[in-house]
Amino acid sequence: MTKIKNAALHMFKVLWQPFLAIFLGLIVGAIVILIVGHNPITVYITMFQKSFFTLHYLLQSLTRSVPILVCSLAIVASWRAGYINLGVEGQMTVGSFVGTLVAVYMPGPTFVVIIAAVLCGMMAGAAYSLFAAFIYDKFNVSIVISTLMMNYIATYITTYFITFSLRDTSSVYAIQTKEIAMAMRLPRILPGKPFNLGFFIAIALVILLMFVVSKTKFGYESKMTGLNPVFAQYGGVKKTRVMYSTMALSGAIAACAGMLEIFGIKFRFVESMFTSTGYAWTGLMAALISGLHPIGAGFTSIFLAGMQVGGQNIQLSTGIPVQVATLIQSSIILFVSVQLFANWRKKSKLKAAADSKKAGDE
Numbered sequence: 001m002t003k004i005k006n007a008a009l010h011m012f013k014v015l016w017q018p019f020l021a022i023f024l025g026l027i028v029g030a031i032v033i034l035i036v037g038h039n040p041i042t043v044y045i046t047m048f049q050k051s052f053f054t055l056h057y058l059l060q061s062l063t064r065s066v067p068i069l070v071c072s073l074a075i076v077a078s079w080r081a082g083y084i085n086l087g088v089e090g091q092m093t094v095g096s097f098v099g100t101l102v103a104v105y106m107p108g109p110t111f112v113v114i115i116a117a118v119l120c121g122m123m124a125g126a127a128y129s130l131f132a133a134f135i136y137d138k139f140n141v142s143i144v145i146s147t148l149m150m151n152y153i154a155t156y157i158t159t160y161f162i163t164f165s166l167r168d169t170s171s172v173y174a175i176q177t178k179e180i181a182m183a184m185r186l187p188r189i190l191p192g193k194p195f196n197l198g199f200f201i202a203i204a205l206v207i208l209l210m211f212v213v214s215k216t217k218f219g220y221e222s223k224m225t226g227l228n229p230v231f232a233q234y235g236g237v238k239k240t241r242v243m244y245s246t247m248a249l250s251g252a253i254a255a256c257a258g259m260l261e262i263f264g265i266k267f268r269f270v271e272s273m274f275t276s277t278g279y280a281w282t283g284l285m286a287a288l289i290s291g292l293h294p295i296g297a298g299f300t301s302i303f304l305a306g307m308q309v310g311g312q313n314i315q316l317s318t319g320i321p322v323q324v325a326t327l328i329q330s331s332i333i334l335f336v337s338v339q340l341f342a343n344w345r346k347k348s349k350l351k352a353a354a355d356s357k358k359a360g361d362e
Helices: 002-035 040-049 056-077 088-103 110-139 141-163 198-215 217-227 229-234 239-266 280-288 295-318 325-361
Strands: none
Touching: 002 040, 002 325, 040 295, 056 088, 056 198, 056 280, 056 295, 088 110, 088 141, 088 229, 088 239, 088 280, 110 141, 110 198, 110 239, 141 229, 198 217, 198 239, 198 295, 217 229, 217 239, 229 239, 239 280, 280 295, 280 325, 295 325
């Protein structure tokens, strides 16, 4: 009984902040809906019916949540160690591009090709992430700036290849690669529905990352590095090794996000497919709202995906602009940012007090 209570208390600590931020965001959305002359209760009932409470739309929301959820895990993996990786979009682009090419062009048994495609894609995403860690380590180039700029590099390089040498010439207008074979596609859970095995793979990644961050030496070292790098280094943690490891892990997970979308939904690599959808940035929202907790990121990703699906549907049924859903998401992030800023201020004051006391003792 005590274990159940402790587990429930732990889940409450993890989820109370996301739920509070979501509630406040919905309040802001309700005010805007009132201003434009609609009943917010009616609009919200319609939105949630067409995102979670009807099987067809629920499956749409869960399907859309897969790349968002995995992107949020990639962000959790690096940010909790103190490395602000803003290049998840580029890493998922490079990783899924390489994985798709292997799946399309590599000969051999299907099972072997699938394994090779996944491994090559993850290694490509990890390598692309590691480059940012390398130039930070050797030349002190900010990881924030380098990873952000590398998103554009990844998009333009992959666009060049699929526009010319790797383009599927059977389509005159679409800029894309050839399709992967039917045998390599993730199986659908229900006939005629896009919902596929990718969702359960994403849930497995949540559990795996949760185990890594809470039960392994690497998880403890990355957490300590994120909380206090000076203390961690004093305690024997090798900061450089943790940086390379966490950035590689983040890039590999990001590549998985892209490959799950391709192998489960799109079946080919399409020009700017991850830039236009904004999966990585929605994943960033989910990670921040959840306080960089893998389980919280899972719940929040599903909620944000449902908001996007519901927002598109209320525009068709009620005339409310789809931007209302975006406004709610932005409001949620704003409230989370206030909490993050308050925590930062509190830590800064404690550090200043500790430094002042140390100076006084000397």
